Amino acid sequence: MSVRIVVICSNELERIIVDGIEMDDISPIRHKLIQDWFVPSNGRDGWEGLIQEIKRNIDDSEAKLSFEFQGPKESKDIFERLIREYGYGVDKLSDDEIAKIHLEDARKAEHRGLHKKALQHYVNAAEFGKSAEASFCVAEYYFNFEEKGIECSREDALSNAIDYYEKSASAGHTKAQYKLYKILSTDEYVKKDRVTALKWLKKVAESGDDKAQVDLGNELYDKDCKEALKWYLKAVENNNTEGQWRLGSLYRSGNLGKADYANAEKWYKKASENNNAEGQWRLGWLYASGNLGKADYVNAEKWYKKASENNNAEGQWRLGWLYASGNLGKADYVNAEKWYQKSAENNNAEGQGRLGWLYASG
Numbered sequence: 001m002s003v004r005i006v007v008i009c010s011n012e013l014e015r016i017i018v019d020g021i022e023m024d025d026i027s028p029i030r031h032k033l034i035q036d037w038f039v040p041s042n043g044r045d046g047w048e049g050l051i052q053e054i055k056r057n058i059d060d061s062e063a064k065l066s067f068e069f070q071g072p073k074e075s076k077d078i079f080e081r082l083i084r085e086y087g088y089g090v091d092k093l094s095d096d097e098i099a100k101i102h103l104e105d106a107r108k109a110e111h112r113g114l115h116k117k118a119l120q121h122y123v124n125a126a127e128f129g130k131s132a133e134a135s136f137c138v139a140e141y142y143f144n145f146e147e148k149g150i151e152c153s154r155e156d157a158l159s160n161a162i163d164y165y166e167k168s169a170s171a172g173h174t175k176a177q178y179k180l181y182k183i184l185s186t187d188e189y190v191k192k193d194r195v196t197a198l199k200w201l202k203k204v205a206e207s208g209d210d211k212a213q214v215d216l217g218n219e220l221y222d223k224d225c226k227e228a229l230k231w232y233l234k235a236v237e238n239n240n241t242e243g244q245w246r247l248g249s250l251y252r253s254g255n256l257g258k259a260d261y262a263n264a265e266k267w268y269k270k271a272s273e274n275n276n277a278e279g280q281w282r283l284g285w286l287y288a289s290g291n292l293g294k295a296d297y298v299n300a301e302k303w304y305k306k307a308s309e310n311n312n313a314e315g316q317w318r319l320g321w322l323y324a325s326g327n328l329g330k331a332d333y334v335n336a337e338k339w340y341q342k343s344a345e346n347n348n349a350e351g352q353g354r355l356g357w358l359y360a361s362g
Contacts, residue, residue: 009071099129132171139164210238244271245279280307281315313348
């Protein structure tokens with residue numbers, strides 16, 4: 001559907017004629033600057049912006065609009081420049097050019113703390129410039145609507161956020177895809193949809209994002225360990241330390257067949273050497289367990305201590321246990337108390353219980 005719009009202006013806006021029919025109420029913009037015609041008003045008049053109002057007037061969001069401006073040359077030049085920025089006119093800009101203009105304006109407004117203005121420019125970049133990045137930004141504004149001062153209900157904000165995340169995600173924006181995974185994985189925001197959530201997570205993982213690869217491995221761990229193994233292996237190619245210790249745990253678990261303690265040690269050690277506290281206490285546990293042969297309490301102490309110094313509560317109580325056990329020589333209850341207490345103060349139930357036992361034991 002093609003629609004001809006004639007804008008008649010003197011010193012102020014006089015009329016807007018849409019396919020031969022005059023628009024009813026243009027009072028919200030009649031006395032405003034031309035550039036303000038295109039943005040929502042801050043009042044209660046409900047003006048959504050010139051393009052949006054025209055499309056609402058004709059009840060066709062996909063209509064092809066052509067514009068004719070009748071008025072002073074200076075005003076005509078301003079109008080035609082602005083129309084080009086919205087993808088209309090004889091020399092209309094490309095989608096990329098439109099997106100670039102509105103994204104720059106959005107970021108300038110954002111820098112000045114003008115969040116409502118920034119949001120409108122992001123919307124323009126998303127709708128008229130077909131920008132996936134802008135759609136993601138719009139979604140983020142609605143998702144954080146209270147912080148951004150956007151006046152709408154929580155229900156409307158979430159609905160708009162998900163709509164724009166989906167637009168962005170469908171265009172391949174991995175941050176939007178990951179956000180949809182997080183939103184749809186629980187009932188916190190909307191009714192959860194695990195199938196769709198995992199669909200979006202897999203797309204992010206397939207793009208090479210190592211964090212998503214680990215998350216996908218975690219999601220698949222209880223369903224298909226071989227598939228989980230595949231994604232952990234991809235993550236560790238990018239030196240992802242969580243992927244390294246989780247891969248170690250998968251080998252240790254025996255879920256791939258017989259427990260493979262040599263590979264468990266290999267991957268726990270890689271995570272540990274990358275200063276990952278989860279990998280460090282697990283490596284300590286592996287040495288203390290004797291599953292590599294004879295229990296190696298010296299190396300267990302080394303890695304429990306590294307985890308503990310990284311404030312890992314699990315490593316702290318295990319280090320306390322090692323000192324209390326006497327496996328390093330004489331039982332050292334002073335150090336046992338020290339590390340049980342640190343674990344307990346980090347709200348670790350095991351550390352709290354062992355500290356209580358130590359005090360009760362006299």
